[in-house]
Amino acid sequence: MHNIVTDFTSRPPGRSSRPQPQVSDVVRRVSESTIRRLSHYLRALEHMHQRGAVTVASDELAEEGGTTAAQVRKDLSQFGSFGKRGLGYDVLGLAEHLRVILGLNRRWRVLLVGAGRIGAALFEYPNFAERGYDWVAIVDDDFAKIGQRWGTVLIRAADDLEDVIRSDRVDLVVLAVPAEVAQTTAERAVAGGARGVMNFAPIQLRLPADVAVADVNLVMELESLSFSITKHEQPA
Amino acid sequence: MHNIVTDFTSRPPGRSSRPQPQVSDVVRRVSESTIRRLSHYLRALEHMHQRGAVTVASDELAEEGGTTAAQVRKDLSQFGSFGKRGLGYDVLGLAEHLRVILGLNRRWRVLLVGAGRIGAALFEYPNFAERGYDWVAIVDDDFAKIGQRWGTVLIRAADDLEDVIRSDRVDLVVLAVPAEVAQTTAERAVAGGARGVMNFAPIQLRLPADVAVADVNLVMELESLSFSITKHEQPA
DNA sequence: TCCTGTGAAACGGTTCACAGCC
DNA sequence: GGCTGTGAACCGTTTCACAGGA
Numbered sequence: 001m002h003n004i005v006t007d008f009t010s011r012p013p014g015r016s017s018r019p020q021p022q023v024s025d026v027v028r029r030v031s032e033s034t035i036r037r038l039s040h041y042l043r044a045l046e047h048m049h050q051r052g053a054v055t056v057a058s059d060e061l062a063e064e065g066g067t068t069a070a071q072v073r074k075d076l077s078q079f080g081s082f083g084k085r086g087l088g089y090d091v092l093g094l095a096e097h098l099r100v101i102l103g104l105n106r107r108w109r110v111l112l113v114g115a116g117r118i119g120a121a122l123f124e125y126p127n128f129a130e131r132g133y134d135w136v137a138i139v140d141d142d143f144a145k146i147g148q149r150w151g152t153v154l155i156r157a158a159d160d161l162e163d164v165i166r167s168d169r170v171d172l173v174v175l176a177v178p179a180e181v182a183q184t185t186a187e188r189a190v191a192g193g194a195r196g197v198m199n200f201a202p203i204q205l206r207l208p209a210d211v212a213v214a215d216v217n218l219v220m221e222l223e224s225l226s227f228s229i230t231k232h233e234q235p236a
Numbered sequence: 237m238h239n240i241v242t243d244f245t246s247r248p249p250g251r252s253s254r255p256q257p258q259v260s261d262v263v264r265r266v267s268e269s270t271i272r273r274l275s276h277y278l279r280a281l282e283h284m285h286q287r288g289a290v291t292v293a294s295d296e297l298a299e300e301g302g303t304t305a306a307q308v309r310k311d312l313s314q315f316g317s318f319g320k321r322g323l324g325y326d327v328l329g330l331a332e333h334l335r336v337i338l339g340l341n342r343r344w345r346v347l348l349v350g351a352g353r354i355g356a357a358l359f360e361y362p363n364f365a366e367r368g369y370d371w372v373a374i375v376d377d378d379f380a381k382i383g384q385r386w387g388t389v390l391i392r393a394a395d396d397l398e399d400v401i402r403s404d405r406v407d408l409v410v411l412a413v414p415a416e417v418a419q420t421t422a423e424r425a426v427a428g429g430a431r432g433v434m435n436f437a438p439i440q441l442r443l444p445a446d447v448a449v450a451d452v453n454l455v456m457e458l459e460s461l462s463f464s465i466t467k468h469e470q471p472a
Numbered sequence: 473t474c475c476t477g478t479g480a481a482a483c484g485g486t487t488c489a490c491a492g493c494c
Numbered sequence: 495g496g497c498t499g500t501g502a503a504c505c506g507t508t509t510c511a512c513a514g515g516a
Binding site: 303307320321 | 506507508509515
């Protein structure tokens with residue numbers, strides 16, 4: 001088996017005498033939560049490999065990913081049949097399948113927009129390079145910073161945003177700018193050809209549907225905590 | 237009307253001749269996504285107030301929050317009846333209601349664990365103080381940093397984590413430490429009395445159910461982007 | 473008339489349970 | 495016997511549609 005449904009054109013293995021799937025049915029919708037779990041599974045598999053595990057069952061993966069065995073199997077079955085009944089999944093094999101599914105079998109060219117505190121922290125974050133995300137440029141509107149280098153990466157003028165994205169063939173933009181300019185900056189990034197945006201501004205970006213957006217809203221996360229705690233403090 | 241169901245003990249306004257709600261029915265379950273939208277609504281209301289708006293309809297709020305008018309009304313109706321039929325919601329009044337619901341009508345005492353790059357960026361992040369989150373201490377295991385101050389806030393020894401939480405009456409912990417020590421550090425924070433944890437390590441924390449956890453997994457967000465883009469690049 | 477508040481329907485994701493294969 | 499893969503049941507969330515108050 002082991003056929004990955006990366007191109008989203010074939011159905012999971014089944015009777016081929018069934019009625020053919022319609023086109024609208026072919027681009028299968030994978031939920032955000034599934035993707036997040038796949039990411040967890042991959043990390044867990046890498047740990048397990050380091051610990052010498054060769055094979056893993058769905059309930060072990062569930063444990064590390066904070067979910068259930070059935071959920072693990074359901075998640076994976078959306079992309080193919082990677083396991084062996086009675087045995088489990090091959091640790092290295094499944095990890096490689098997940099990398100392909102998550103698009104980690106290539107390197108990604110990432111632009112940092114905003115060379116402030118948050119930008120600097122992200123730039124130094126070691127886990128990005130490990131997973132295939134490479135900083136290819138930085139952009140800022142502070143003349144004092146333009147022309148400097150962080151490591152080997154040059155800080156360029158915010159005015160040149162579109163040009164930088166084009167000339168440096170940027171795939172992803174990490175948007176670490178103030179909320180007031182986030183929307184227009186994001187639009188310019190998309191105009192330049194960016195395919196995805198990771199947004200740190202606490203606003204809801206409005207971008208074309210074919211642009212991927214990941215929002216990291218730190219204030220919202222804290223508010224979610226204080227809501228939960230406030231609720232708990234009020235026993236009936 | 238305007239009665240807020242903050243204590244989760246009363247039902248939304250309705251005929252009182254109805255059968256009394258059972259206890260299991262009283263601690264109403266509010267979904268994570270609802271809370272996130274409430275946070276968006278609050279921000280939108282603050283903007284609208286600055287722009288001079290006095291009244292707002294659910295479809296305007298929906299626009300800014302990236303959702304639908306029905307969703308806005310459903311979200312709000314979980315906590316009370318804040319609007320006027322035919323008119324909409326009072327901008328200032330609804331904002332205040334949302335602050336109470338989200339637990340923003342008090343200040344929160346926050347501890348930063350990990351004085352590295354990410355910790356520094358978060359410490360400088362201006363939006364936290366605006367919303368009522370105050371840094372009361374920092375903890376790190378680097379002897380070179382212990383005893384220093386960031387602004388007025390002292391960096392203390394990681395060994396004293398539990399003590400710091402107790403003596404400084406810490407509510408929330410921001411965990412900006414390497415993945416390897418995140419779980420044990422979180423457990424110590426909970427032992428010390430922390431009520432909520434914002435976790436930046438790319439692992440799934442396992443903590444008691446009465447501790448609120450907000451995970452910010454940056455690598456996962458990037459992987460979510462590359463998944464979406466990879467999918468798009470494969471038209472049938 | 474306008475717009476809220478809310479039951480009811482529709483949808484989508486999770487859990488269950490078991491057939492099927494190793 | 496063990497564990498996967500998956501239809502079916504379940505359950506929570508979103509959308510619909512409309513009754514009812516301003």
